[in-house]
Amino acid sequence: MAKEDKVVGSADEMAKTSWERVNDKVHVWPYLTRLEFMCAIIITILLVVWSIVIDAPLEEPANPSVTPNPSKAPWYFLGLQELLVYFDPWMAGVVLPTLIIVGLMAIPFIDVNPKGNGYYTFHERRFAIFTFLFGFLVLWVWMVVQGTFLRGPGWNFFMPWEYWDPHKVVALTNVDLPYMLGFRSYWGQAACGAVLILLWYATIPAYYIWRRERMKNVGLVRYLIKASLNMTMMGIVAKMVLRIGLNVKYVLVTPWFNI
Amino acid sequence: MPSLKERLNLDQMKRSVLDSQVWRSMFRHGYEDTPRNRVLMVVDNLWLHLHPTKIRRHAIRIRFTWCMGGVTFLLFLYLVVTGVVLMFYYRPVGEYAYADIKYLEFDAPFGMFMRNMHRWAAHAMVIAVWLHMLRVFMTGSYKPPREFNWVIGVLLLTLTLLLSFTGYLLPWDQLAIWAVTVGTNMARATPLLGSEGPFAEMVGVTPRFDARSALLGGTIVGPPTLLRFYVLHCIVVPLIAAILMMVHFWRIRKDGGISGPL
Ligand code: HEM
Numbered sequence: 001m002a003k004e005d006k007v008v009g010s011a012d013e014m015a016k017t018s019w020e021r022v023n024d025k026v027h028v029w030p031y032l033t034r035l036e037f038m039c040a041i042i043i044t045i046l047l048v049v050w051s052i053v054i055d056a057p058l059e060e061p062a063n064p065s066v067t068p069n070p071s072k073a074p075w076y077f078l079g080l081q082e083l084l085v086y087f088d089p090w091m092a093g094v095v096l097p098t099l100i101i102v103g104l105m106a107i108p109f110i111d112v113n114p115k116g117n118g119y120y121t122f123h124e125r126r127f128a129i130f131t132f133l134f135g136f137l138v139l140w141v142w143m144v145v146q147g148t149f150l151r152g153p154g155w156n157f158f159m160p161w162e163y164w165d166p167h168k169v170v171a172l173t174n175v176d177l178p179y180m181l182g183f184r185s186y187w188g189q190a191a192c193g194a195v196l197i198l199l200w201y202a203t204i205p206a207y208y209i210w211r212r213e214r215m216k217n218v219g220l221v222r223y224l225i226k227a228s229l230n231m232t233m234m235g236i237v238a239k240m241v242l243r244i245g246l247n248v249k250y251v252l253v254t255p256w257f258n259i
Numbered sequence: 260m261p262s263l264k265e266r267l268n269l270d271q272m273k274r275s276v277l278d279s280q281v282w283r284s285m286f287r288h289g290y291e292d293t294p295r296n297r298v299l300m301v302v303d304n305l306w307l308h309l310h311p312t313k314i315r316r317h318a319i320r321i322r323f324t325w326c327m328g329g330v331t332f333l334l335f336l337y338l339v340v341t342g343v344v345l346m347f348y349y350r351p352v353g354e355y356a357y358a359d360i361k362y363l364e365f366d367a368p369f370g371m372f373m374r375n376m377h378r379w380a381a382h383a384m385v386i387a388v389w390l391h392m393l394r395v396f397m398t399g400s401y402k403p404p405r406e407f408n409w410v411i412g413v414l415l416l417t418l419t420l421l422l423s424f425t426g427y428l429l430p431w432d433q434l435a436i437w438a439v440t441v442g443t444n445m446a447r448a449t450p451l452l453g454s455e456g457p458f459a460e461m462v463g464v465t466p467r468f469d470a471r472s473a474l475l476g477g478t479i480v481g482p483p484t485l486l487r488f489y490v491l492h493c494i495v496v497p498l499i500a501a502i503l504m505m506v507h508f509w510r511i512r513k514d515g516g517i518s519g520p521l
Contacts, residue, residue, distance in 0.1 A: 025315055027298070028297075028313060039330065040333055043333055101417055108407075109406060117403070119520045121399075256458060
């Protein structure tokens with residue numbers, strides 16, 4: 001391999017001393033500027049050709065009395081629109097997006113693994129990469145793809161070869177999880193739901209106690225934030241599974257809000 | 260008397276331009292390939308001086324940065340330029356907005372092209388930001404000392420999405436108002452602040468005065484919403500985004516340049 005082609009973080013690069021690695025430098029002019037220039041030219045050509053060939057969409061004038069079916073948010077928000085199937089709007093539209101932004105911002109402060117700083121590696125930070133890629137590829141990219149191509153009128157699910165029938169009838173047989181488990185009284189259901197959710201989050205202290213030796217360098221506060229964010233993300237998945245697999249509507253029903 | 264051929268000597272002409280006082284006043288350095296001149300090319304140029312003069316060898320590999328931060332910035336610049344052109348023709352008023360877009364498409368010189376560029380660059384920017392974030396994560400570049408720049412980055416991501424979303428309404432067609440209706444309906448469900456959100460009764464918000472109506476300037480996506488989104492789209496959000504980008508770039512330098520194995 002030529003010297004230029006060495007993969008960052010490769011064995012022979014790591015064999016160098018730190019001083020050698022950090023001081024192996026080249027001039028920005030011309031080595032970086034020429035690349036930036038090339039990059040800019042390529043992107044410009046692509047954008048110009050694309051704009052000549054494909055016109056931006058423009059539909060009928062805005063008309064508040066004609067609702068198109070399906071009405072879809074812009075494509076990058078379709079993941080959130082998809083969440084509306086599983087959660088009430090206050091969760092799907094407000095609480096979860098806020099948690100996504102806060103959670104993303106928190107990443108540098110909750111990932112205490114000093115390894116893998118500035119080079120590609122999978123095996124030195126398996127958990128972090130797995131979690132991030134799961135959120136990015138499955139909960140974000142895939143939801144956008146599904147929302148764009150597989151969700152038709154009434155936000156019903158259609159396979160790619162199916163006709164988008166606006167009159168498709170989908171039986172709404174969803175029931176609440178506590179009801180399914182046999183609780184019939186109103187407060188019994190509420191209590192059951194609360195216990196289920198508490199149990200879900202009780203895994204957090206339980207894991208901490210089980211692995212307390214390992215948790216020493218993480219710290220209690222950091223661990224709590226990290227684990228709650230993670231369990232919330234997994235909670236979304238759990239709710240999706242319950243909904244798709246068992247037709248569960250809510251886990252927790254209270255007079256004020258439902259989850 | 261020199262012959263015609265001698266007087267049309269190209270080398271001679273080039274030298275007299277490059278040596279002229281006017282040229283020298285604008286461009287201090289030629290392309291002389293010396294280490295000193297390479298450094299001066301960067302530090303004496305306003306546009307290039309954001310760069311360090313020397314950079315670690317791995318950092319210029321496409322494979323390392325995917326060039327995605329730079330591409331995002333380039334697309335942002337294209338959006339500013341094409342956006343200003345569109346502003347010459349567009350009025351954010353219920354009666355005019357749609358007609359102005361039609362005029363832009365059919366009568367304004369290069370109107371359709373400018374609109375297409377603006378639209379597609381906006382989509383591309385969203386994708387480029389995502390890819391940039393993915394690569395920053397995969398190289399672990401958010402780890403100390405770059406934690407704060409990651410936080411700035413997340414804000415930039417949010418602002419990019421907001422820019423795209425506020426712009427979506429401006430053509431004032433069916434696609435626009437219904438997408439924005441779907442998107443802003445959620446605000447109605449904000450806990451405490453939305454008229455249909457949990458605990459709304461306790462706060463006493465009504466559909467006319469809650470989080471959603473503050474955003475829309477009314478109870479439906481109507482002309483007041485158009486004006487609000489226009490101001491947000493053309494002034495408020497781009498201004499904040501531009502300021503944060505300056506901070507972002509400055510922090511890259513202050514955090515020791517592009518990350519790499521230490
Ligand atoms: C408008 C959006 C953005 C612009 C214009 C932008 C621009 C840039 C540029 C030009 C770089 C230099 C290296 C490269 O090209 O990869 C960079 C680095 C960086 N960006 Fe962004 N960025 C944006 C959004 C983000 C986002 C969404 C994040 C993360 C959530 C982020 C986090 C970072 C970090 C941590 C670095 C330092 C990387 C390193 O040292 O290897 N940026 N950004």
